[in-house]
Amino acid sequence: MRAEELLAEHDHVLVALDGPVAEVLSTRSIAGRLRALVAEDRLPRKVARTEDPFVVLAHAGSIGPATERAVYAQWCRIEHEVVATARVVPGVHEAFAALAAGGARITVVGALDVVAVRTFLVLHGLDAHVRRLVGRVGPDRAVLPPAPDLVTSAIHAGAVPVRSCVFVGGTDSDLTAARAAGVDTIRHRRVTVTPAPEPATRSNAWFDALSTPTRG
Numbered sequence: 001m002r003a004e005e006l007l008a009e010h011d012h013v014l015v016a017l018d019g020p021v022a023e024v025l026s027t028r029s030i031a032g033r034l035r036a037l038v039a040e041d042r043l044p045r046k047v048a049r050t051e052d053p054f055v056v057l058a059h060a061g062s063i064g065p066a067t068e069r070a071v072y073a074q075w076c077r078i079e080h081e082v083v084a085t086a087r088v089v090p091g092v093h094e095a096f097a098a099l100a101a102g103g104a105r106i107t108v109v110g111a112l113d114v115v116a117v118r119t120f121l122v123l124h125g126l127d128a129h130v131r132r133l134v135g136r137v138g139p140d141r142a143v144l145p146p147a148p149d150l151v152t153s154a155i156h157a158g159a160v161p162v163r164s165c166v167f168v169g170g171t172d173s174d175l176t177a178a179r180a181a182g183v184d185t186i187r188h189r190r191v192t193v194t195p196a197p198e199p200a201t202r203s204n205a206w207f208d209a210l211s212t213p214t215r216g
Contacts (some may be wrong), residue, residue, distance in 0.1 A: 006186060007168075012059050012160040013099055013152065014178070016112030017117055017135075019190040020172025021126070023087045031056050037071050039062060052143050072139045076113040081121040083112065096129040107132040107154045109167075109174075132157055151181040 007013060015021055034056040035043065049060045053075055060071040099106055104131055112118040114135030121127040134154045155165050167178035170188040176183045 005167060006184070007046065007104070008164040011105065011164040012105045012153060012155065012166075014107045014109055014134075014165060014167045014183065016167075016171070016174045016188070017067040017112065017120070018166050019089070021089055021092055021108060022083070022120055023089055027130060033078055034060075034071050034075060035053065037074060038067065040111060054139075056141055068139070069204070079112045079116040080119060083116045083123070086120060086125045088126070093124075093126065095135055096126055100129040103167075105131045105160065107134060109134040109151065109154065111136060113137075138166065151178055155181070155183070181184060 002197055028051055030053045031051050034053055035047065038047075038056065038060050044059065050056065056073065057068065057071055058076070060126060061068040067169060108117060108126075108130050110133075112135055114133055114137050117133050117135040118127070121130055121133070128184055134151075151167065162182045166184045166186060166189050167181075168174045168186045169176070169178060175185045175187060
């Protein structure tokens with residue numbers, strides 16, 4: 001069965017932000033920028049070398065709650081900068097419009113601050129088709145999307161049976177979480193561009209970037 005046919009069979013479509021909606025979101029510099037807020041004579045080696053913002057945040061928490069809050073607030077501000085420069089995936093407007101027209105409920109799931117996720121959708125006019133957002137709402141790593149329990153909560157919020165849901169994701173972690181929640185999955189493959197000197201080719205339809213669905 002083609003991916004678009006599978007999508008048409010489901011009432012609730014959950015879509016990962018990074019890959020299917022927003023082109024590569026570069027967050028590699030976040031930990032380095034957060035380190036500047038907790039700079040000391042000598043940071044622990046793990047903190048000094050990490051690319052994981054949660055490690056820096058944990059160190060900030062060991063300094064004190066005010067430092068932790070300041071670092072987390074800066075983290076969210078950086079993510080708003082990231083979404084302000086991120087590009088929308090070609091064809092996603094048409095795909096969301098088609099899904100909504102067919103009666104599907106769309107939920108966008110992202111690991112960024114939920115307000116940053118909403119900002120990206122509004123900036124690109126995608127919010128009109130999206131019923132619900134799932135994003136990071138605090139500094140707790142245990143509830144970071146795409147954790148299975150957050151996928152499950154999104155399903156429950158939509159009051160739609162699990163069997164009527166499908167998840168579109170571009171990374172193994174996204175798809176694994178969705179399968180753990182008992183949801184059918186479709187892997188989104190990024191659109192490729194033909195290298196010069198050949199003419200650049202891009203898909204005009206989001207559905208063309210979807211592979212054969214995998215079952216959880």
